Amino acid sequence: MSYNNLSVRVGADIGGTFTDVVLEHGSGQHSSKVLTNNSNPEQAIIDGLRKVTQIAGVGIEHIDQLIHGTTLATNALIERRGAATAFITSLGFRDVIEMRTEGRFEQYDLNLSLPPPLIAREHRYVVAGRIAASGRELVALDENELQRIATRIGERGYQSVAIGFIHAYVNAAHERRAREIIAAEVPGISISISSEVSPQMREFERFNTVCANAFIKPLMASYLQRLVDRFRDEGGVCPVFMMHSGGGLISVESAIEFPVRLLESGPAGGAIYAADFAAGYGLDKVLSYDMGGTTAKICMIEDRVPKTARSFEVARTYRFKKGSGMPVSIPVIEMVEIGAGGGSLGWVDEMNQIRVGPESAGAEPGPACYNRGGLNPAVTDADLLLGRLDPERFAGGDIRLETKNAETAMQRAIGDRLGMDIDIAAIGICEVVDENMANAARVHAVENGKELGDFTMIAYGGAAPLHASRLSEKLGIDELLIPPGAGVGSAIGFLRAPFGFEAIRGAFLRLSEFDAGWTNRLIDELDDEAQRFARTGSTELELLREIKAYMRYQGQGWEIMVTLPDREFKNGDEAEIRKRFEDEYIRLFGRALDGIDIEIMTWSVQVRSRLAEPRKVVPVGTETPRYSDERRRIYDAREQRFLDAAVFQRDDLQAGDLVSGPAVIIERETSTIVNNRFQAIRQSDGCLLLRLKGKTSD
Numbered sequence: 148m149s150y151n152n153l154s155v156r157v158g159a160d161i162g163g164t165f166t167d168v169v170l171e172h173g174s175g176q177h178s179s180k181v182l183t184n185n186s187n188p189e190q191a192i193i194d195g196l197r198k199v200t201q202i203a204g205v206g207i208e209h210i211d212q213l214i215h216g217t218t219l220a221t222n223a224l225i226e227r228r229g230a231a232t233a234f235i236t237s238l239g240f241r242d243v244i245e246m247r248t249e250g251r252f253e254q255y256d257l258n259l260s261l262p263p264p265l266i267a268r269e270h271r272y273v274v275a276g277r278i279a280a281s282g283r284e285l286v287a288l289d290e291n292e293l294q295r296i297a298t299r300i301g302e303r304g305y306q307s308v309a310i311g312f313i314h315a316y317v318n319a320a321h322e323r324r325a326r327e328i329i330a331a332e333v334p335g336i337s338i339s340i341s342s343e344v345s346p347q348m349r350e351f352e353r354f355n356t357v358c359a360n361a362f363i364k365p366l367m368a369s370y371l372q373r374l375v376d377r378f379r380d381e382g383g384v385c386p387v388f389m390m391h392s393g394g395g396l397i398s399v400e401s402a403i404e405f406p407v408r409l410l411e412s413g414p415a416g417g418a419i420y421a422a423d424f425a426a427g428y429g430l431d432k433v434l435s436y437d438m439g440g441t442t443a444k445i446c447m448i449e450d451r452v453p454k455t456a457r458s459f460e461v462a463r464t465y466r467f468k469k470g471s472g473m474p475v476s477i478p479v480i481e482m483v484e485i486g487a488g489g490g491s492l493g494w495v496d497e498m499n500q501i502r503v504g505p506e507s508a509g510a511e512p513g514p515a516c517y518n519r520g521g522l523n524p525a526v527t528d529a530d531l532l533l534g535r536l537d538p539e540r541f542a543g544g545d546i547r548l549e550t551k552n553a554e555t556a557m558q559r560a561i562g563d564r565l566g567m568d569i570d571i572a573a574i575g576i577c578e579v580v581d582e583n584m585a586n587a588a589r590v591h592a593v594e595n596g597k598e599l600g601d602f603t604m605i606a607y608g609g610a611a612p613l614h615a616s617r618l619s620e621k622l623g624i625d626e627l628l629i630p631p632g633a634g635v636g637s638a639i640g641f642l643r644a645p646f647g648f649e650a651i652r653g654a655f656l657r658l659s660e661f662d663a664g665w666t667n668r669l670i671d672e673l674d675d676e677a678q679r680f681a682r683t684g685s686t687e688l689e690l691l692r693e694i695k696a697y698m699r700y701q702g703q704g705w706e707i708m709v710t711l712p713d714r715e716f717k718n719g720d721e722a723e724i725r726k727r728f729e730d731e732y733i734r735l736f737g738r739a740l741d742g743i744d745i746e747i748m749t750w751s752v753q754v755r756s757r758l759a760e761p762r763k764v765v766p767v768g769t770e771t772p773r774y775s776d777e778r779r780r781i782y783d784a785r786e787q788r789f790l791d792a793a794v795f796q797r798d799d800l801q802a803g804d805l806v807s808g809p810a811v812i813i814e815r816e817t818s819t820i821v822n823n824r825f826q827a828i829r830q831s832d833g834c835l836l837l838r839l840k841g842k843t844s845d
Contacts, residue, residue: 164440634816
């Protein structure tokens with residue numbers, strides 16, 4: 148068969164435990180799941196490519212597009228595994244990244260623990276020079292001192308430099324000049340400047356973001372270049388694109404320059420995957436639930452669009468506590484992420500309580516049942532002991548699970564410590580991890596003023612279908628979808644993502660002093676930047692544009708996001724902008740405030756390519772009960788006992804087939820547990836719709 152006229156596209160997602168590779172072409176979709184190679188992560192992608200192309204009968208040279216997302220950048224920050232980095236900042240601002248905002252996220256904790264700054268004090272340097280908030284130069288940059296700093300940077304062997312000056316988001320002249328001086332003195336050194344990485348107000352967040360970019364830049368540049376080279380060595384000739392945290396695709400070259408934009412690239416693909424099915428089913432309120440080997444992610448999707456933000460936190464020291472992590476101010480698909488994956492380890496704390504995570508067994512050595520040297524029990528071990536996993540058919544049979552290893556690890560780490568048998572210890576681990584995820588979802592919903600009972604859950608990732616029906620019970624959610632390919636959902640999401648980029652800039656404007664000409668020039672500059680990154684060298688893409696402003700009443704400390712009309716502004720448009728702001732303010736807080744001026748603090752232009760309309764799915768009208776002779780004992784937490792469950796192969800189910808819980812539905816990359824209170828109906832597109840028994844479709 149010739150594939151010359153078929154578009155062959157591949158999505159590759161590196162997770163903490165597994166690397167997922169999905170190939171789509173005219174005859175269908177194929178996937179592979181291999182253990183992540185932590186020391187040589189690109190090897191896992193190559194291994195997955197070899198497997199999936201062999202399955203599909205396609206040569207690697209026939210691939211037209213390779214799209215990649217990864218958690219490697221995030222893990223490097225969490226593990227503080229980056230380049231030797233120096234930070235150069237304005238005189239008087241050396242300790243900003245250590246002092247933070249001086250806010251106490253846990254007011255009464257006398258032993259409050261903050262994450263240490265990414266760059267220690269001895270590696271932070273200051274230089275005189277000052278730009279005003281208006282952009283006017285107050286004090287000239289001390290170039291002689293910069294020259295001395297550049298010499299010390301060369302002598303001390305730094306690999307990367309971050310530059311962050313006060314008010315550089317308004318006027319970047321000093322940062323650019325500093326970059327020129329450092330580059331001339333230390334040729335080839337990696338340099339990041341805050342006015343390009345995160346040109347927004349609030350110096351702590353901006354400085355921390357540019358430090359993060361500089362810290363991981365050499366590491367990610369080396370990795371991405373190795374990946375491209377290995378792909379070429381295998382015969383690949385197509386371009387390689389990267390998924391970024393905002394849910395769009397950019398070139399490898401852009402990703403190398405701004406690797407901080409990759410921090411949530413894998414989870415972003417999963418949110419797009421869920422949003423695509425939400426659109427197909429006409430669902431306006433969706434809670435996406437992604438549980439892989441290392442973490443679990445929860446994202447709210449309304450009107451078929453994932454919730455977004457312009458900042459997020461990495462490596463929180465307190466669970467669910469905003470302010471306890473490392474802030475990164477970049478556009479991102481907003482989600483709650485906790486250390487609750489299949490590889491998350493169970494342990495007993497000093498109060499003799501079972502805890503799970505955040506430490507993970509990862510791919511090396513993996514859970515104890517992987518038989519790769521793991522000695523501590525993980526969530527996967529507990530799932531195995533509770534009958535949720537088949538030891539012979541895990542990962543399509545590529546990994547054989549050793550039940551005896553899981554029993555030994557569970558007994559030693561939990562059973563012996565608490566005087567309980569293995570089954571009860573496994574139940575404890577699973578209930579703790581499920582409650583952790585439920586708490587995260589509840590907090591996220593409360594912060595956004597939402598009631599989760601109105602939402603449909605879409606679950607994906609290798610471990611999510613195992614836990615989704617129990618999580619739905621805890622959250623009061625009546626319906627959930629398990630899409631086809633759920634075990635490799637993020638990688639499939641890469642193939643649904645648009646080319647796109649969001650350019651963002653802090654620029655202060657009082658609405659009472661609205662200047663249409665100034666506003667239009669600013670938006671044109673942002674549009675040029677966004678288009679340059681989104682087009683990735685192509686002039687043929689049709690790009691859609693959205694303009695947003697982050698606004699507040701004068702005197703307030705934080706802004707809300709307001710969508711602005713996409714047209715050229717004229718003087719007098721401030722009335723419409725005020726109305727848009729007040730409408731959004733009323734939606735969020737109940738009423739507007741009279742007689743107070745409005746300030747625009749930050750502007751954003753987002754462009755993206757037009758996506759194909761998702762195929763609309765009509766729920767099946769006729770349901771046919773299915774039965775199976777294969778049985779397995781699985782533990783039902785609500786019933787608090789083991790139940791005799793029917794076992795089905797997902798590929799054997801036809802549209803309209805109804806499976807009543809308790810049941811296990813097996814597929815290559817995962818298994819779906821149908822609790823006793825649920826029934827599963829296979830839909831025409833291959834989705835499994837899990838619905839409470841007795842509940843009818845609307």
